[in-house]
Amino acid sequence: METIVAKFGGTSIGNGKRIRKAAQAVVNEYMKGKKVVVVVSAIDKTTDELLHIVDESMEDTVTEKQLAEIVSMGEMTSVRIFSSAIESLGVKSEYVDPFSNKWPIVTDSTLLSAKVDFEATENKSKEIMKMMDQGIIPVVCGFLGRDTEGYITTLGRGGSDITAFLLGHCLMADEVIIVTDVGGVMSTDPNMVEDAKKLDKISVEEMRDLATHGAQVLHPHALKYKDPNINAKIIGFEHGDLSAVGTDIIGPSEQEMLKTTTLHGEPISVIAVVGDGILNKTGILAELTSILAKNNMNIFGISTGQISITVFVNKKDAEEAHRILHDVVVENENLSSLSLGKEIAMITVTSPDFIDTPGIISDVTEPLRKNNINIVEISSSQTSVVIFLEWKDGKKAYELVRGVLK
Incomplete structure (x- = not known):
């Protein structure tokens, strides 16, 4: 029998009619x-209104x-209203909040930004399974947890998505x-661009990076639990x-779930282009990167400053890239000079916990x-x-950095 978890955000249950529609679904x-x-x-x-009332009534004296x-x-x-709406449609339902002995989400005692105890939560979730096996639709509070002392905790922003x-x-x-x-994830904010596509x-x-940089559809922390x-x-x-x-969320891949440290196998070369105030000059970065792309040269990284742009490329491409970029520098009045630097090592450290x-x-x-x-x-x-550093330090740095993830 197929099992689904359906999470309803605050707007989707924003009034009685919406709650009725959600319960019917x-x-x-x-x-x-x-x-x-x-x-x-x-x-x-509701939460924002409660926080506003707390701020007005207690200011900084409220305890965690x-x-x-x-x-x-x-x-x-919400759980009480939603569960009652389901029962009004003729199906048995039961709400589950942190005071229930069937409550599944167990956390540490960091009250306002608690971390989940996975083992304890997996064990307590068996109570939810039993309810479903009995033909009951459980309605569970999002955002909340309970520590081992029985205190209510919260999972922080995006907590309901984490719960789901x-x-x-x-x-x-x-x-x-x-x-x-x-209706799903859009190609951009439809309030800003009319022809945004779902x-x-x-x-x-991709969803994590979008959410981190402003997309409101899903909190990035929740994706760690997907x-x-x-x-x-x-x-x-x-x-x-x-x-x-809607929009299907794919993954994460096995690689995205791993904690890894890698040292790029070959040296990388660094090319620095300088010019007075080039950070404020339109189109210079595009001109430098597009000419390398036209010549099929990969860029491993770019650094920008007030008077310089630094590009990291394959060592095998370095001399040709230097020559090509020199032509750009000579022809562009905003650029003055460039240099081909030392051999560079590249270390990449990856973890979903970051x-x-x-x-x-x-x-x-x-x-x-x-x-x-x-x-x-x-x-x-x-x-x-x-991390980019001198090639001679690459292997030692790799061993040192790798120890951070252990």
Whole structure:
């Protein structure tokens, strides 16, 4: 029997009519013979309103324990209403909040940004399985957890999405469905570009970067909990149909889930182009990179400053790239000179944990500082850190950095 986890965001249950439509969508899937567990956020803007009231009434005197309990009331209200709406449609339902002995999400005691205890949560999720086996539709509070002392905790922003993906994994669900106020992931913000298109699918890594840089459809932290063996999609609430087509979330791949440190096998060369105030000159970066692309030369990294642009290329391409870029420098009045530097090593450190690990760059670079190894350039994304340094230091630096992930 197919099992689905359906998570409804605050906007998608923003009023009574929307809750009724959402409950009917759940019941429709149940009547098809599927097992369904529902995860709900607080009703639209409830949490923000509670936080505003707390700020006005207590300002900085509120404790973390008090705040966690207060903001939890949004989700605890939602589950009661949603479960009752399901039962009004003739199907047995039961709400599950942190005070229930069937509560599944176990965390540490960091009350306002708790970390999940996976083993304990997997064990407690068996209670949710039992409910579904009995023909009951469980409605579970998103965003919330409970520590081993019985205190309410919260999972931080995006917590309801975390709850959905986490339960999907623990329940070995076939699909996790995220129901939002948009019909899926768009090629860009439709409020900014009218002809934005809905994507049929998107990878976890792409979704993570989009979400980190402003896309509101899904919180990047939640994607850490996405099981690669479980289907997932984002759909709009307006359909009132959990079978509706949306945007499928693919992955993560095995590589994206691994903690890895790699040293590029061959030396890389660095070319520095300088010119007065070139950072403020339109089109210079495009001119430099496009000429290399036309000559089929790969760029491993780019660094920009007020008066310089540094490009990292294959050593085998370095002399030809230097010659080609020299022609650009001579012809462009905004550029004055360029140089071909030393052989460079490139180390890439990757981990899905980086997204919620403060200070990871200092953790990675500290062993290099202690061993007097100079960093030529460093860049980072949500899941990786790339370090460029002198080739002679490459192997030693690789061993030092690799130890960070152990």
